[in-house]
Amino acid sequence: MSIIGVRDVSLSYFTPKQETEALRGVNMEIEPGEFISIVGPSGCGKSTLLSLISGMLKPTSGRVLIDGRETDGVSPKVGYMLQRDHLFEWRDVLSNLLVGAEIRHMDRERAARRARELLERYGLSGFAGHNPDQLSGGMRQRVALIRTLVTDPDILLLDEPFSALDYQSRLTLAEDVFRIIKDQGKTAVLVTHDISEAISMADRVLVMSKRPSSIIAAYPIRFEEGEGLSPWKKREAGKYNEYFNSIWKDLDGHAIVSR
Amino acid sequence: MGMPSSQDKRPDPSPGYSRYLKSQKRAWWGILLSRLLILAAFLGLWELAARLKWVDPLLTSQPSKLVTTFRELGFEGSLFMHTRVTATETVIGIVVSMVLGTLIAVLFWWSTYASKVLEPYMVVLNALPKVALGPIFYILLGDEYSVYGMAVAISLIVTIMMVENGFKELARTKLQLMESFGATRLQMLRMVMLPASVPNLIATLKVNVGLTLVGVIMGEFLSSKAGLGYLIIYGGQVFQMNMVMVSICMLALMSVVLYGIVNVIGSYMLKKGFHGRT
Structure with missing residues (x-):
């Protein structure tokens, strides 16, 4: 049974001035112990998706399931690592x-x-x-x-946890965090706009479109060099560039806004 | 953001550095000396002008007379009693407006509804010159307590606004983490809002010393039968410039001492709150 289930979830933000549709019809299933990366253009609702999984937000429609049960408030099974x-x-x-x-x-x-x-x-x-x-x-x-x-927690949500760091610390920390999470056997969902970070950390990369966002592509990351490669090794692995280019193309059609 | 430092071993200072330290010290003495010189020149000129009848000593008083008056008022009269009255009123005023102001700011953070409803009243009360409320306080609270009324009226609104602003700043940053752990509002208040507000509270406290003193002296001007404010008004009415001047000097001294105490409390709280365990 999947540990996280997102079923046909939509979410809109309401302010007195306007209504913003952030997510439309998002579906995903995540298995225990899996490491998932979600990439997408800035402001596409990646963080919103994490807030939904954590239970801090309620979907406007659709269902979010943790261990098969619908979320109701912040679940103790979920841990959140923030950008700062x-x-x-x-x-x-x-x-x-x-x-x-x-x-x-x-x-x-x-x-x-x-x-x-x-x-x-x-x-x-x-x-x-x-x-x-x-x-x-x-x-x-x-x-x-x-x-x-x-x-x-059984599940770790990582909301661009490296983006406030300089490039060198980023690579080192990505390595450390990957090792710690695998060592602890946690399920992890990493949100990032950095494609190479997404590929090097994850077992599966999901690509989101711009707002109103949904998941437009999914890439199981498999390398011929073997299972359980560290992020650093994955960056050197043969199919790395192929994955990078495919994801880049997926995003390209949806105009990446630089941040 | 350096790596944690243990005790650095300090080598003997180089000759250049010794020279630098010496020149720093010399500059410091120079500044101190200049300050004292200004004070001495001011007092000297004042005394001289009064002695040589350049100005009327009856209107301006003179430093040597002040010393006599100080002795008379201080040891035979009631100068210290009046000082004590004013100091007590000020301290109580500060405590009341800090506690009340923080409580109201917490209420405003807790309930957006209350904050929104009361916002226009806060704006009006902030803009209103609180001195104008003097007669109301006098009639409602009597001559003794109207001083407190005035003191709190002047400092309370500013306290609420400063503390509330600090809260708003925090709400945007640190509370995100608390939320991710599913914290209740009470936990947010106890674990983040209050400890994180310590520097802001200290800044507010410092502003409050000055404001509360204004309120206390104003209150004493209007109604009271004791305190330095009363002494200043009384001295003016009986045309005793010496008494007025001595009271003002005493007031200046008192406010410096109060400010110093607040500074000490502030740095103690910062050190305790921010560099140790809570």
């Missing part, structure tokens, strides 16, 4: 990691233990007592990811 890390500068790293656990009234001791384990495992041990402003941008995003993992 939103670390609280009045809390140290460990205390920042416990924000989600605190909101959900989880056992503090256990959450703290898990947070420390994750810090240790992903190369941030020794930083528990630091303030966020003492960390580099890439480290801050890794802390933000761990903050999400502390609440132990």
Whole structure:
């Protein structure tokens, strides 16, 4: 059974001045443990789709299913990683990691233990007592990811989590995040406008059209070099360019707006 | 955004750096000296003008008389009692308007409905010169409490607006994260709005010191029977320029002290709130 089901979902935003149709007839099924990338032009409603899956938004029509059940408010099975890390500068790293656990009234001791384990495992041990402003941008995003993992969600939604970083940190962090998510066995949905990022991270790439958006193409990413390649290896793999060009063409017909 | 630094080992300063430090120190002393010089020149000129009858000392008073008056009022009279009254009124006024203002700002954030409904009233109250309300406070609250009425009236609206603006800024950024974890409004308030507002609250507090003092002195002018404002008005009425001047000096001193205290509290809260655990 698919862990995320989006069935014929449409969503419109209403303001006193106008009505904006963001999504129209979106369908997708995501299997447990899958890593999905969604690419599309800026402002096409990619983030809206994530908000729908997380339960923060309700669809105007259609159904969003998590584990076969319709969403009703924010689901504890879903973790969200945002474009900006939103670390609280009045809390140290460990205390920042416990924000989600605190909101959900989880056992503090256990959450703290898990947070420390994750810090240790992903190369941030020794930083528990630091303030966020003492960390580099890439480290801050890794802390933000761990903050999400502390609440132990089954699904991770990544909303352009690397776009605020410089190119080099981006590549490194993509590598790290990929490894962490696979290591934890989570299902992940990554939203990005960066085609190479989408291909190198995902098992499957979905392409969205511009507004009102729907999914216009899907690419299962398979390389002859083998299964489970790291993002870096995938960028060097034989069929990488082929995928890139196909997706580029899909998007081209829908005028990518540069951001 | 540097990497975390442990204690840097500091080598001996180079000769160039020592020279730089020395010149910095010299510049600092120069500034201090110039400041004192201005004060001395002002007082000296004032004294001289009064002694040589360039101006009428009855109208302008003179520094040497101020010292005598200060001694008389301070040790035989009631200068310190009046100062204490004004200081107490100011502190209470600040506390009341900070607490009340923050509560109302929270209410406005909590309920968009309340915020929208009350918005025009806020605009009118903000624009209205609060001094005009003096007689109303006097009649409703009596001579003692009307001072508080005036103090709070002057600082409350500004407090609400400053705190509310800070909230709006936060709502656009950090709350997104809270929402993604499914936080309730109360959790957002406790975990983000209030701690993140600390710098803004401190800035508001500093503005409030000045505003509340205006309110307190204004209130005392209008109605009270004690306090530095009362002393200044009384001195003017009985044509005692010495008394007026001494009271003003005392007031200046008091406001500096209050401001200093607020600064200390502010930096303590910043340090505690932003560089330790909450």
